Amino acid sequence: MSEKNIKLTLNIxxxxxxxxxxxxxxxxxxxxxxxxxxxxxxxxxxxxxxxGKEPIAFESDCREGICGTCGFVINGQPHGPLPKTATCxxxxxxxxxxxxxxxxPFRATAFKILKDLIVDRSGFDKIQVxxxxxxxxxxxxxxxxxxxxxxxxxxxxxxxxxxxxCGACVAACKNSSAMLFVGAKVSQxxxxxxxxxxxxxxxxxMVKVMDENLFGSCTNTYACxxxxxxxxxxxxxxxxxxxxxxxxxxxGTNE
Amino acid sequence: xxxxxSKIPDGKLSEKWTNHKFNMKVIxxxxxxKFDIIVVGSGLAGASAAATLGELGYKVKxxxxxDSTRRAHSIAxxxxxNAAKNYQNDADSVYRLFYDTIKGGDxxxxxxxxxxxxxxxxxxxxxxxxxxxxxxxEYGGTLANRSxxxxxxxxxxxxxxxxxxxxxxxxxxxxxxxVNLGNVEIIPRREFLDVVKIDGHARGIIVRNLxxxxxxxxxxxxxxxxxxxxxxxxxxxxxxxxxxxxxxxRVHKRGAAFANPCYTQIHPTCLPVHGEDQSKLVLMSESLRxxxxxxxxxxxxxxxxPNEIPEDERDYYLERRYPAFGNLVPRDxxxxxxxxxxxxxxxxAGGKAVYLDFSDAFNRIGKDGVKDKYGNLFDMYxxxxxxxxxxxxxxxxxxxxxxxxxxWVDYELMSTIPGMFVLGEANFxxxxxxxxxxxxxxxxxxxxxxxIPYTMGNYLGTEKPExxxxxxxxxxxxxxxxxxxxxxxxxxxxxxxxxxxxxRLGHLLIDKVxxxxxxxxxxxVINKIRDLREEFWTDxxxxxxxxxxxxxxxxxxxxxxxxxxxxxxxxxxLNRNESCGAHFRxxxxxxxxxxxxxxxxxxxxxxxxxxxxxxxxLNKEDLEFENVKLATRSYK
Numbered sequence: 001m002s003e004k005n006i007k008l009t010l011n012i013x014x015x016x017x018x019x020x021x022x023x024x025x026x027x028x029x030x031x032x033x034x035x036x037x038x039x040x041x042x043x044x045x046x047x048x049x050x051x052g053k054e055p056i057a058f059e060s061d062c063r064e065g066i067c068g069t070c071g072f073v074i075n076g077q078p079h080g081p082l083p084k085t086a087t088c089x090x091x092x093x094x095x096x097x098x099x100x101x102x103x104x105p106f107r108a109t110a111f112k113i114l115k116d117l118i119v120d121r122s123g124f125d126k127i128q129v130x131x132x133x134x135x136x137x138x139x140x141x142x143x144x145x146x147x148x149x150x151x152x153x154x155x156x157x158x159x160x161x162x163x164x165x166c167g168a169c170v171a172a173c174k175n176s177s178a179m180l181f182v183g184a185k186v187s188q189x190x191x192x193x194x195x196x197x198x199x200x201x202x203x204x205x206m207v208k209v210m211d212e213n214l215f216g217s218c219t220n221t222y223a224c225x226x227x228x229x230x231x232x233x234x235x236x237x238x239x240x241x242x243x244x245x246x247x248x249x250x251x252g253t254n255e
Numbered sequence: 256x257x258x259x260x261s262k263i264p265d266g267k268l269s270e271k272w273t274n275h276k277f278n279m280k281v282i283x284x285x286x287x288x289k290f291d292i293i294v295v296g297s298g299l300a301g302a303s304a305a306a307t308l309g310e311l312g313y314k315v316k317x318x319x320x321x322d323s324t325r326r327a328h329s330i331a332x333x334x335x336x337n338a339a340k341n342y343q344n345d346a347d348s349v350y351r352l353f354y355d356t357i358k359g360g361d362x363x364x365x366x367x368x369x370x371x372x373x374x375x376x377x378x379x380x381x382x383x384x385x386x387x388x389x390x391x392x393e394y395g396g397t398l399a400n401r402s403x404x405x406x407x408x409x410x411x412x413x414x415x416x417x418x419x420x421x422x423x424x425x426x427x428x429x430x431x432x433x434v435n436l437g438n439v440e441i442i443p444r445r446e447f448l449d450v451v452k453i454d455g456h457a458r459g460i461i462v463r464n465l466x467x468x469x470x471x472x473x474x475x476x477x478x479x480x481x482x483x484x485x486x487x488x489x490x491x492x493x494x495x496x497x498x499x500x501x502x503x504x505r506v507h508k509r510g511a512a513f514a515n516p517c518y519t520q521i522h523p524t525c526l527p528v529h530g531e532d533q534s535k536l537v538l539m540s541e542s543l544r545x546x547x548x549x550x551x552x553x554x555x556x557x558x559x560x561p562n563e564i565p566e567d568e569r570d571y572y573l574e575r576r577y578p579a580f581g582n583l584v585p586r587d588x589x590x591x592x593x594x595x596x597x598x599x600x601x602x603x604a605g606g607k608a609v610y611l612d613f614s615d616a617f618n619r620i621g622k623d624g625v626k627d628k629y630g631n632l633f634d635m636y637x638x639x640x641x642x643x644x645x646x647x648x649x650x651x652x653x654x655x656x657x658x659x660x661x662x663w664v665d666y667e668l669m670s671t672i673p674g675m676f677v678l679g680e681a682n683f684x685x686x687x688x689x690x691x692x693x694x695x696x697x698x699x700x701x702x703x704x705x706x707i708p709y710t711m712g713n714y715l716g717t718e719k720p721e722x723x724x725x726x727x728x729x730x731x732x733x734x735x736x737x738x739x740x741x742x743x744x745x746x747x748x749x750x751x752x753x754x755x756x757x758x759r760l761g762h763l764l765i766d767k768v769x770x771x772x773x774x775x776x777x778x779x780v781i782n783k784i785r786d787l788r789e790e791f792w793t794d795x796x797x798x799x800x801x802x803x804x805x806x807x808x809x810x811x812x813x814x815x816x817x818x819x820x821x822x823x824x825x826x827x828x829l830n831r832n833e834s835c836g837a838h839f840r841x842x843x844x845x846x847x848x849x850x851x852x853x854x855x856x857x858x859x860x861x862x863x864x865x866x867x868x869x870x871x872x873l874n875k876e877d878l879e880f881e882n883v884k885l886a887t888r889s890y891k
Contacts, residue, residue: 032530034641039534042754049752049798049807057804059322061495062331063535065635066420069326089638114466115804122443125323129435133428134387138307138704141381144412145342148396158389158414161421165325194387 005030006097010040012056013104018112024102033093037080037103038063038070040092058117063088065229068164071171072117073104078168078227086166086229106171110178110214121167123213124181131205132185134194147193160187162230169224169232175216180224182210183236190243200247207244257512257864259876262665263367268882269349272371275666276709280716287312290715291722293460293475295447295502297324299419299696300679301481302426303703309433311708316473317430317439318462320446320497320809325427328483328495329699332419333540333632335401335411336383336696338376343400347408349373354883356694359405359585360659360687361836361850362858362885363515365878367666368684375705376697380412382704386425390414401628402545403692405585405890411693416540416631422696426703445471446809447502448737450478450509450675451730457675458723461734463741465809468802470734472725477674477714479707480506481699484658484680486519488817488824489769490761492655493525493538499813500820503662503681511670512862512874514683515660516820517828520690520837521770522656523589526639527608531758536654537639539611539632541692544582544589546616546625547649549573551609555600561610561648572596580890587689587837587850588890590653594770595848603650612648653770657695659686659837660827663862663876667710668702671862674714678702683860688836741801744811749794753811756791760784760814760821768825773841777829781822785869788818823863823871830873833857845887854885 007030015022031040038060045055060070065086072087074080080090095101103117111119161184169180186203189195195202218237225234264275282290290313294305297319305317321327341347352373357364380398384390390412391399400409414421433439444465451459451472459474485500486492507513524544526537550569557564572592574581582589597607616625622645626633636644661683668676668684679699686694724730767780791814799805834843834850835857843851860876 032532034529035532036534036639039532042534043532046752046754049796050750052796052798054799055807057806061321061326061497062328063496064331064537065638066417067326067328067330067495069321085638089635091639091641093641118804121322125325125431125441125443128325128428129431131435133432133435134385135432136385136429137310138303138382138429138708139378141378141385144340144380144384144390145397147384149392150396151392151394154389154392157387158417158421161389161414161424162417164420165323188389189387192387192389194385 005032006092006095008095009100011100011102014056014116015113016115018114031092033091035092036063036088037074037090037092038088056117057115060088065089066164068166071106071166071168073106073171075102078106078171079229084229084231086164106167108170108176110170110176111167123215124165124167126213127178127182127206127209128185130209131202134189135198149193153191157188157191160184160191160232160236163232164230166229168227168229170215172223172227173216174221175219177218178210178215179218179237179240180228180232180234182206183240184232186240186243187236190239199243200250203240203243204247256872257671257862257874259512259663259862259874260665261365261876262667263365264666268366268370271367272374279709279713282712282716284312288314290314291316291475292477292479292711293318293473294479294481295460296327296481296483298327298329298481298483298679299423299426299699300703301327302423302430303700304479304481304678304707305439306426306429306433307704307708308711309430309438312438315439316442316475318442318445318447320444320465322443324430324441324443325424327423328498329423329696330420331495332696333416333538334403334542335413335418335693336379336422337403337410337693338380338412338697339373339410340377340380342398343409345408347410351408352376352410355406356685356691357687357883358888359691360689361852361888362687362880363835363878364685364687366880366882372685372698372701375701378705379697379700383422383425386429388414388421388425401542402583404541404544404583404589405691416629419696422700447482449505449733450672451733452509452672453723453727453729456673456720459725459730461737466804468800468805470737472730472734474723474725476720476722477676477711479676479678480681481678481703482681484661485820486655486658488760488821489655489765490758491528491533491536493522493536496535499816501813501816504816504820506662506670506672506675508865509672511672511675512663512864513823514663514860514862515827516824516863517768517831517838518659518688518836519655520586520657520659521590521653523586523593523653524611524651525654527650527652538654538656539636539649539651541586543611543629543632546628547582547611547613548615549582549609549611551596551601551603553601556605558604570596570601577890584890585689585691591770591839593653608650608652610648611651655765657690659683659688659690663860667713668706669710669714674720676707676711678707688838741808744815745797745801745808747793747795747797749796751790751794752796753807753814756787756795757814757817760787760818764821764824768828771839771841772828774829777825781825784818784822784825791815791818819868822869826871827861827863830861831857850888
């Protein structure tokens with residue numbers, strides 16, 4: 001696997017607190033092409049700690065691209081240059097000897113920077129609390145096979161449900177819109193028969209909280225789909241919009 | 256000495272849970288809202304518990320160290336979840352799932368718990384479908400199944416290679432609904448650092464706010480710990496970066512017995528280690544063993560590429576040694592055999608890796624067929640290694656993955672501290688000495704959705720605990736204790752980084768308390784771990800402040816606890832003079848190298864009671880097998 005090491009210049013965003021002014025700090029590094037970008041940061045941090053300096057604060061957990069904890073803007077792109085790849089899955093073999101990298105947090109009005117590369121994405125949870133579920137108490141479910149669901153429908157629902165909630169869509173969007181994220185959740189349940197009873201209440205409740213949490217509007221640039229590590233389709237946004245308008249017609253409200 | 260009362264109900268195995276549910280105290284709906292319950296951890300077990308307790312009307316606070324409850328490591332589970340539905344008409348049943356699990360655990364699990372797990376497994380699938388979990392379906396619209404190791408029936412439900420994610424998001428949704436209704440409050444970015452006991456009962460917790468660094472006190476009438484497993488003690492494992500033993504360990508030091516710490520699962524299908532700066536190991540779902548064939552070159556040190564090695568010069572060692580189960584033997588057997596062939600020099604290019612080859616599957620169902628079943632796993636492999644597994648067989652090697660050991664709990668999932676319940680991987684209860692694939696998700700959700708909601712009522716209805724105030728002395732003293740510990744760590748100001756010490760601990764453990772153990776090695780490693788702990792407390796360097804985001808401090812606290820746990824793991828392994836499941840002592844094996852149990856002397860759960868640092872007392876819970884015949888596990 002491993003070829004010879006490559007030399008990189010990493011410019012990494014440092015910011016002590018939400019209120020502090022941030023800046024780029026430069027690190028010259030020789031690294032193995034097999035290392036992931038997070039392992040490069042680990043190593044930089046190990047050196048910083050050994051020298052008694054504050055390490056770079058960044059979040060990560062599973063390092064398998066599924067938990068959605070990690071995420072930087074790398075050279076202007078959320079999760080870096082590879083399509084359908086979360087930051088933790090970005091390996092240095094994708095860069096050339098002598099490359100310069102600029103590493104920044106996901107920036108959006110709705111995502112406050114807490115420290116260095118850590119941002120607050122709690123707005124996402126608030127949207128989910130508003131309606132990202134099927135109301136169903138434990139213990140009263142019919143047999144799993146009592147509801148027949150065509151394979152295509154189940155697959156389509158899973159395509160939407162694969163969203164990892166990382167926030168790259170928001171960071172990619174010039175309006176900081178969260179519509180890909182919300183559209184994916186709305187769609188999962190709108191596609192499935194189990195989600196029908198609350199379909200129109202759900203979309204209205206989620207969109208309302210989305211708007212309240214300083215996420216912007218969608219202007220169809222599709223940057224979100226391009227940067228999404230799971231390749232969630234913008235068709236989910238269209239589906240959400242359709243359901244949202246249907247909901248307004250059905251309930252006769254015009255909020 | 257702790258009195259271990261497992262509270263296993265009398266009566267026929269198949270009726271125990273039904274009868275017990277009837278016999279337990281029930282709290283009337285209007286009174287439930289008077290009880291505050293704390294849940295720590297928001298994975299499958301914690302989230303499902305919080306959701307269901309909230310539905311019942313209890314007032315629940317759930318804590319996670321993540322920014323969002325949806326990040327818990329359950330999310331990374333790939334392969335699937337077992338249930339005894341018998342949808343494939345292949346003679347599956349609750350009894351068969353129970354028996355496979357008991358046998359898979361090498362007869363070191365509790366019969367009654369394992370039966371209950373199998374019994375509620377079907378309810379879990381129903382529950383998840385109703386929540387909108389998009390399980391894989393057949394073209395006719397019914398739920399699809401696949402096979403997993405250690406079973407000869409097809410009983411695993413799945414959602415591509417992302418089953419854990421979909422199940423967790425289902426539980427997360429149900430919990431969010433309760434947040435919406437005002438029954439559950441989520442308190443994120445908090446790390447559990449101690450339990451507060453009042454009159455011997457768990458009545459609250461001390462957490463550190465990971466953003467401000469402040470220590471906070473929360474009171475409740477019962478505490479549920481669902482904080483996962485501890486194999487990050489090995490440094491390199493498939494667990495997430497933040498998975499740790501701290502919550503369980505601090506509770507252990509306050510009086511909860513720790514059971515079978517030496518039972519750690521080393522999972523056979525992981526990506527091999529590539530270097531010293533690696534931060535974690537990546538699991539490739541065991542489901543790959545359904546269609547992939549595992550082999551090594553017959554000739555030691557063979558440096559030819561896999562596609563250049565002809566069929567008759569390959570050793571399909573699992574198929575050769577275990578013709579009945581072949582590549583689907585349980586994890587411990589598959590891992591140990593990989594280690595053996597690599598120790599013989601037959602690993603890939605003489606190193607620590609074996610091939611997982613899909614050539615036959617490509618011929619049988621085509622590359623598209625394989626892609627449909629395992630596409631995301633193949634993509635992940637290509638991404639991480641830079642090698643296309645559609646052209647070249649995957650390289651795999653075992654890696655620490657799961658801990659069967661954990662805090663001791665009784666049948667009601669209560670630890671030896673009254674009022675402190677432990678769910679999911681954090682407890683020891685259901686998997687014996689080895690866990691079968693697709694059973695972790697089953698246990699997490701069984702504990703959370705279908706067991707704790709009943710047993711919690713029994714505890715609260717019996718004890719009728721009063722509300723307590725966080726300004727009592729017990730809270731203040733515990734908080735002060737935690738604070739002193741943090742300040743002590745910060746004041747060491749030595750030379751070694753936290754990670755460097757953790758890596759050394761990992762090397763010691765994987766070497767001596769990993770896939771194979773022996774008396775001499777275990778005795779040596781105990782001393783070495785003690786020395787390393789001493790080094791930590793005199794020479795570790797933690798930069799930054801207590802009252803700020805300080806990830807080094809977070810890790811330091813976790814490593815300090817791992818340094819104590821590591822010693823207990825070795826002690827437990829040394830005590831257990833037999834081989835069973837994942838615990839393999841070189842001195843105790845059959846002529847053909849299989850695990851040799853000693854039922855006469857070791858048919859017990861080893862529940863360790865903390866006395867002081869480096870000192871424990873062994874308590875034994877004898878295991879009774881009334882419904883299965885103790886047999887030598889054979890997968891031949």
